[in-house]
Amino acid sequence: MERADSQKREESSNKRSPFELILNQLRRKKSVVERRQRVSVTRFFKTSDNNDKAARNEVVTKESERNDADKEGNEEDEMSSVDGELCSVAGWGRVKHFLQKLGKKADRQHLTLGSCGLTATDLLELASLLAFLPELQELDLSWNDFIGGALKALTVHLQHVSRLKNLKLSNCRLTAEDVTALGEALGFIPHLEELELSWNSYLGGNLSCFTHYLQPGCKITVLHLVDLGLTAVDAKALGESLKVLPNLELLDLSVNKHFADGLCDFAPQLSHTTRLKVLKMHLCGLRQDSIHILGEVFNFLTCLETLDLSCNKEVAGSFKDGATHLASLKKLQSLDLHLCCLNQEDMAALTQVIPLLSELEMLDLSANKNIGGCAKQMFSRMRFLPKLKCVLLSSCGISEDAYHSLADAISQLPRLECLHLSWNKCIGGNLHVLLDVLPSTASLHVLRLSSCNLTDKDLTNLVSLMNLVNLKQLDLTYNDTVEDEGWDHFFKNANTLKDLTELDISLRPSTRRDCTPWFSSLKTFLTGTSALRELGLHRWLLSGLQTASLETFSKSHNIKVHFDFSEPAQKEQHAPVDVA
Template identity: 45%
Template sequence: MEKTDDQNCQDRHEEDNPKSSPFDFVIKQFQGKKCAPEESKEQPSAIKQFFKSFDIGNSEGKDRKEVEETEVNNAGADDQSEKQDLSGEDGLSHLTSETETSSGEQRFNQFMEKLGKKPNSKNLDLNNCALSATDVTELASLLPFLPELEEISLSWNGCVGGTLKALTVHLHHVNLLKVLRLNNCRLTAEDVISLGEAFEIVSQLEELDLSWNSNIGGKLSLLTKKLQEGCKLKCLKITDCNLTAKDGESLAELLNVTPNLEVLDLSINKNIGCSMKVIAQDLKNVPGLKELNLHMCGLKQDSLQGLAQVIPLLSSLQELNLSSNKNVGLSSDPLLGRLRFLPKLKSVTISNCGLGEESLSSLAEAALHLPELEILDLSWNKCVGGNLKLLLGALKLATEIQVFRLSSCNLVAEDLALLTSLRQDGHLTRLQKLDLSYNNNISDEGWAVFCQGLGAFKELSELDVSLRPSSCRDCGPWFRELLAALTQLPALAELGMQRWTLSESQRKQMEGFNQDNKRNIRFDC
């Protein structure tokens, strides 16, 4: 028969101490060396059996209960002590974290106050603050304490160039960042590389403005090749960055990975026109595009042909700027006629595009299909003079038009008479800004007729009738009609009258009108 663990333990004890009595054994079980945990758990049962023959079981039960209660109480105390220790450690860590955060916020507030700016945890506006390289480094160290930051604007700070990496390596702390503006920061190739690397971190970025950084030219691929498929970028502005034909190819690749793009501004990049055909082909990948700015991009005939082909696919387009591209007016391709496929167009800027009667007619026909048009800029197109009647039908339907710019268009008296008659017939009711400047060919009679009907433009807030810088004329013949009309235009806040000669009494009348009505009438002769 196999021995129990208690018996084995007893046998080992008797072998070590052959002359010991039973009582010695019991006492040593309490005072002597301990057995294994499994053995010690069975000891109370063995002791109870031993003392049964002496009839002292009740006393043993009472002692065991006291021992067990003591052990339980001690264990509870140890657990409580352990919990208190752990709680103390967590509390200390939490307190340290709060202290660091508080210190970081205090440093941020001091940093902003030093630059004369009000602290804002969501919008960091440091435009034109004469930042130094040290400031950029300090700002970078503060990013961990701005987890809610959504906008960073560092434009017009030349010293940012060459130091951008110090900032971009900490952008992971502001993973809610949506807007990054770095206009005219003298960015270097290294900065462009750092920005590219940052694109892998700031996955929520929606607007990037790199305008007026001429060193970006030829290096745009360092940025665009880092863009991931499905990038959330909605607005990209690269105005006057000396972009090359090679950069145009990089832009085309960008359009393939930015399906959410809504604004693309490539203005004042004269060499980008060489690759505009490639860019145009990939514009179909951004069907949600709302604003396309190609001002002074050196558009060529093939570029314009490419745009005429893709225009019908950009049904969401609201703003189109083709200004200062002379080939627009010379092209035989019906680009302007294709605008009819863009029913959501609100702004069309075609100033200084060398328009002829044929292209003006194409525009006029297309404008009949643009019910939401609010801004139309035809400035610096000499053919408009005497031909404004071609737009008569479109202007009658343009119930939403608010801004109409006709600066330096060789307008004649007939054109002004057309505008006043349109308003008197109930059209152009929402017109707020009218630019008629630099039209020196309009006769005094033409100006007089215009001023007589000017009071009907009740919503007009800005009017410019200034002459060219090299000119100077007497406005005596129609001054009275102008002054009378001004009293009927409660919304008019600005009136440009440069190079019109005023007599001393006329000047005083204008100055008095300015002061009494809080207007801004500009005259300098």
């Protein structure tokens, strides 16, 4: 016990409060001044009677002066250290106070101030605090649209955070002057790896103000440039800068609708980014010749794992000649071609190439409404993609023949976790074709069957077969074709879906139906499930008692129930019940 007390006294003696530090500093200064005065007095009253004695005294005095000077230097160093310590303590206090005003916790390495309503004045205060954050590695100022035009006030102080690796400035209304200042400050942050400038639409035509300052040896690996209004001039400037970005691994150019105007200048320069793993060009205005232009550089992108060319409607027909370039992407894991208006010729070419992508894990062909009748062969060859985990085929107009072919292929995809088949009407009444071939050990986690014209029999099959035991998310929205008896049977037997966390059975916006015939079965299901965390019931009519029952249940079981109030006194409105 005595030993513990002595250890506590020793620890407490080693800890000095700021007040004690100040007192010690004053004492040291006073002692130094007194010593200087003593030395001066000794010099003034030095005797000269005996030359030998005077010489000895002079030697002693000089030695004393040297010792005093050494002590004085050491004490000045110590006082300087104390000053720095006091400054650091006070500075960190300022940092904590600034963050507390914004409702944030202080962190020496990560500063996340996204959506904090920062103003130019706040930015000035933040800039003055960077000197007290030498270990800062991540700075997020995204979604503060009042700091646009004032970024230079911050960038001139970036030399204090030279370890910065991640800088996020999305949706800050940045101007050409802002990115110029950022470019000028790149030398202060040589370790920068991730930069986000997305959703700053004023940068269109001005990207060169930033790229001009990129230098060889740049360590940037992630670059987000979404929705900047980039033009052909910007495409050329970015292409030229790729020569000094050999470490680039992710480049997101999505939602720059005029970027394709400069694709001829940009695409060839991708050959310098041999480490690129992710290329996103969603909604970039790509045209028929764009696929061929991009394809010519795919041979250099040997590390590419994710390719997103979605929502480029004008590429229709371009895969007839350009699809062969995809075969060179040996490590491709994700291919997104949704809403590209693919036609029969595109599908014929892709059918020959996609099965060669043996590493493919995600394939999205959704919203290509004209491929349903010609997808049979493509679906049958999916069996050659054993690593496929996610297949998205919503709104593809799949024919019954193609659907049967898809079901056969899915039976041989043991790793499949996510399947989207929404808005394909052929599934209604035929869901058993898919469910019957799923192995009992199926790893399917997500199944979306929105607006598939499902029947009572389909819902019966969903809960009667035991091959969906791992299912976590089930989307049955907009299936107004299911009768009350079908919903009643579904909820009476839904306990077979023991891992289900999200279930949505909402009706179409134009539909209203009474849920009373099966509400008691729903309550029984909710009482018996332990995994469910979210339930969608939009546009099902609920009585006051039913509403109160759901609210009480959601509070006691930590479930979000989304429904619409149906009381006459209240108009239709979305009212999710959220319980933390």
